[in-house]
Amino acid sequence: MPAESISADSVPDFRSTNRPVSRVAVLGATGSIGVAALDVIENLNRCDPDFAWEVSSMSGHSQIDPLIELAGGCHTPPKCVVVSDAEMEAQAAKALKTASTQTNSRLTERCRLDVGPDALVRAATEKDVDVVVAAIVGRAGLESTLAAVHAGKRVALANKETLVVAGPVVTRAAADNGAELLPVDSEHSAIFQCLAESRARQSQFATAKQPNTAADPSAKTHWPGVRRLILTASGGPFRDWTTAQMREATIEQALAHPTWKMGAKITIDSASMMNKALEVIEAKWLFDVPADKIEVVVHPQSLIHSLVEFEDGSLIAQVSPPDMRMPIQYALTFPRRLPCPAPELDRTQGWDMSLCPADPDRFPALALGFEVARVGGTAGAVVNAANETAVDLFLNGQIRFTDIPEICRRTLLDHDHESSPTLERLLKLDVWARGRARELAQI
Ligand code: NAD
Numbered sequence: 001m002p003a004e005s006i007s008a009d010s011v012p013d014f015r016s017t018n019r020p021v022s023r024v025a026v027l028g029a030t031g032s033i034g035v036a037a038l039d040v041i042e043n044l045n046r047c048d049p050d051f052a053w054e055v056s057s058m059s060g061h062s063q064i065d066p067l068i069e070l071a072g073g074c075h076t077p078p079k080c081v082v083v084s085d086a087e088m089e090a091q092a093a094k095a096l097k098t099a100s101t102q103t104n105s106r107l108t109e110r111c112r113l114d115v116g117p118d119a120l121v122r123a124a125t126e127k128d129v130d131v132v133v134a135a136i137v138g139r140a141g142l143e144s145t146l147a148a149v150h151a152g153k154r155v156a157l158a159n160k161e162t163l164v165v166a167g168p169v170v171t172r173a174a175a176d177n178g179a180e181l182l183p184v185d186s187e188h189s190a191i192f193q194c195l196a197e198s199r200a201r202q203s204q205f206a207t208a209k210q211p212n213t214a215a216d217p218s219a220k221t222h223w224p225g226v227r228r229l230i231l232t233a234s235g236g237p238f239r240d241w242t243t244a245q246m247r248e249a250t251i252e253q254a255l256a257h258p259t260w261k262m263g264a265k266i267t268i269d270s271a272s273m274m275n276k277a278l279e280v281i282e283a284k285w286l287f288d289v290p291a292d293k294i295e296v297v298v299h300p301q302s303l304i305h306s307l308v309e310f311e312d313g314s315l316i317a318q319v320s321p322p323d324m325r326m327p328i329q330y331a332l333t334f335p336r337r338l339p340c341p342a343p344e345l346d347r348t349q350g351w352d353m354s355l356c357p358a359d360p361d362r363f364p365a366l367a368l369g370f371e372v373a374r375v376g377g378t379a380g381a382v383v384n385a386a387n388e389t390a391v392d393l394f395l396n397g398q399i400r401f402t403d404i405p406e407i408c409r410r411t412l413l414d415h416d417h418e419s420s421p422t423l424e425r426l427l428k429l430d431v432w433a434r435g436r437a438r439e440l441a442q443i
């Protein structure tokens with residue numbers, strides 16, 4: 001929904017006022033989260049009384065035309081567009097040049113083109129960048145996210161795979177460099193918001209100054225009074241399907257998510273519930289809690305984005321319509337709350353909010369996620385790589401839907417687990433696990 005959805009009467013337009021500028025690098029700008037983030041930034045630039053908001057750089061991988069179009073549509077066009085697929089350089093240079101002469105694009109010749117995977121790191125660490133939106137899909141987002149963390153930026157983290165692959169490395173780097181790792185994933189944003197119960201703790205979290213207890217399993221949780229983090233799952237398109245039905249599932253059926261419109265990889269992950277498995281691992285690292293303090297419940301309406309259960313049995317939930325612009329904006333403006341272009345929950349109608357237990361027998365990926373969260377170490381990198389490979393194979397029609405969790409499970413079993421791996425070891429294992437997953441799929 002465009003920014004016009006907010007009534008001009010209720011939200012003054014601050015664009016002409018002299019405000020300090022908050023500069024954002026949007027990595028993965030052409031994706032579902034990236035486009036939503038650009039909408040949020042345009043809206044904030046209009047309605048934030050304290051800051052002007054600008055996109056300083058934005059990236060896409062190989063979809064040049066959407067990238068240039070999005071850049072040209074920004075109120076203040078970015079200084080740099082990044083094309084991470086180096087093979088697209090010539091096409092990108094041509095498209096940028098053409099756009100800078102067109103009246104329907106705000107791009108001028110001052111906008112630079114930077115190309116290749118290293119360009120993502122340069123964009124993430126640019127001196128004047130305040131916030132990095134990490135919205136690249138998969139392990140491909142790891143280096144730029146980690147670079148932003150090392151540079152002490154605020155990172156609005158959508159790219160959950162970065163934490164799944166290298167959670168301890170990333171959270172330790174955030175603590176060491178004073179980076180703010182703020183969740184965009186709606187469940188983790190919800191938990192983060194629910195933990196506002198303990199405000200002092202929350203601000204401590206936001207400045208990432210907590211000691212890292214990952215290395216010390218005996219250390220107590222940083223969230224006193226919290227009994228459990230409860231992640232909700234829509235259940236995806238196969239929520240009520242039997243395993244036999246899922247065996248025959250087509251690509252189109254798996255891509256037909258009932259409540260969220262997202263990129264293809266996360267949509268398949270939602271159908272297999274591997275997305276929730278990855279989110280259990282993400283929650284473990286992000287909130288520094290053991291796996292047995294995390295629970296998953298199915299909530300088909302996607303209105304309750306997650307809950308926190310406290311020691312006295314009280315549950316606090318975060319509720320909003322399923323629209324990623326809300327958690328994206330919260331990660332950008334935290335701790336401030338401002339009008340958001342996401343729609344309000346329509347309270348003129350009745351609404352249902354049902355919760356039921358998840359079924360790990362029909363969704364074996366879920367049990368795998370808890371196991372990986374429990375053992376930590378190299379398991380996250382291996383399961384992530386196997387899953388990315390299996391999802392690609394499924395989307396190419398080369399394996400069945402139900403092969404995805406099985407390939408992940410067997411790849412995990414075949415690897416030599418290490419509890420405190422270096423980043424280098426994790427990256428090597430990522431390559432190994434992709435190969436092993438393909439072998440297991442007999443491709
Ligand atoms: P998407 O497929 O719509 O977009 C992915 C983006 O990454 C695109 O800009 C693409 O150009 C870029 N990209 C792809 N391969 C790349 C590569 N090899 N190198 C560099 N860039 C590359 O994905 P999405 O749905 O926007 O998801 C992005 C991330 O956010 C994922 O990690 C996903 O799990 C997470 N997330 C998404 C949602 C959602 O609602 N879409 C919700 C929560 C979390």
Ligand code: MG
Nearest residue numbers: 185186187279
């Ligand atoms: Mg999520």
